[in-house]
Amino acid sequence: MRHFIEALEEFEQKLLEMAGLVEAAIHKSVLSLTEREESHAEAVLRNEARINQMEIEIDDFAVRLLALYQPMAKDLRFLTAGIKINSDLERMGDLAVNIVERALSLMHEPPVKPLIDIPELARLTEGMVHKSLDAFVKRDSALAREVLLSDDAVDNLRDSIYGELKAFMQRDPSTISRALDLIFVARNLERIADHATNIAEDVLFLVQGVDVRHHAEARQ
């Protein structure tokens, strides 16, 4: 039994290491855009393979623990939540790479406009990611619920960014390519926030055993 508890702790450590890499990737992807700094972009691209590798290792580890120990109750919820969080983290890493690709294409073009709303969207998104992982570490369902509630603000901001950029493109078709890049950046940030929401839902399942996915009323 002691071996199993130690193995669970090791599993959580690996997951948190992965989370650290992904948080850094998201942060650097945003910096590569706002600071027009290629080194940040390169760091994200370099780390992608490591994140993918970790996803596989964590999945293998989880399957091994399920097979060898047939965990029950909170251990079962922990491992199944962990598997899902792992997959969300990997997707977030991919989305950070998408942002970097847009940032690299924008880096050598004149800006369409000063970036205000996208950094704000990034701030909200990174906050959600951090909070969802914090909720996981602390097994804090109240914090997880806060993440679920902040998703609407992210969606609204993304919509207003779309609207503004659409107006730019209509006024001046020469901005289309750059504005589209920014629209994709906003979309990728919003998708990252969705994955943070998934993690928060997994934390609620882990802590309380409730499934709140696709049930708005249960989130309250």
Added chain:
Amino acid sequence: MTDVIEIPPGAAPRRAEAFKPKLHVSNLNFYYGEKQVLHDVAVAVPPNRVTALIGPSGCGKSTFLRTLNRMYEAVPRTRAEGIVTLDGEDVLSMDVVRLRRRVGMVFQKSNPFPKSIFENVAYGLRVNGRMRKREIEEAVEHSLRRAAIWDEVKGHLHDSAHALSGGQQQRLCIARALAVNPEVLLLDEPCSALDPIATAKIEELMFVLKESCTIVIVTHNMQQAARVAEYTGFFLLGRLIEFNKTEVIFKRPAKKETEDYITGRFG
């Protein structure tokens, strides 16, 4: 007792199942001499389902099982107090032969009589009443088929039961219990001495048998409880700590004691 019981106490499962209990137990206390080993146990056992009882050694789960057909009466200075009913009839005062015909039991260690395979199953039928030879033969075959052992023994029904493997002996004991058409089958760790293949056969059997009878199984193997039972009760120190749908017990038990036990953090 005709009331419909809404299961369960503790955390409510998503879809509570309303049923008229096959066995209904309340305020059950049990004593070995001066020593009280069951405290105020209350449970409603649903009909045509498998109910598993889990808990550490000495927690009272086997004693509880034995109160359901008064098998404890074989042990001197034992006493059960409280209410146990079978379809509303008082189990504790019922004629014991009639009770045990209605509530059969299979034990941890297979215990076939030192007789032939055929006679093991026919024995209960002969004790229970006059039947023609032909009827007995049919009933034996039927019971052996229900216990999923017919194909393995049909060619040598008159060989000694002790020549069978452990898993076959246990299925023979199930056939013997089934011969008198019990309404309830009590299984006390029926697979603890069996290999995984023999265990799988008995578990498969439970799925079929529950269509015609109610099964209560005591098991130390939690994966087995999770596999075969719709309902699970957790006993600790003579008390029924938690009773609920099996899925709830193993996914999200309501009581810390249950969680500690099933996740191995007990003691």
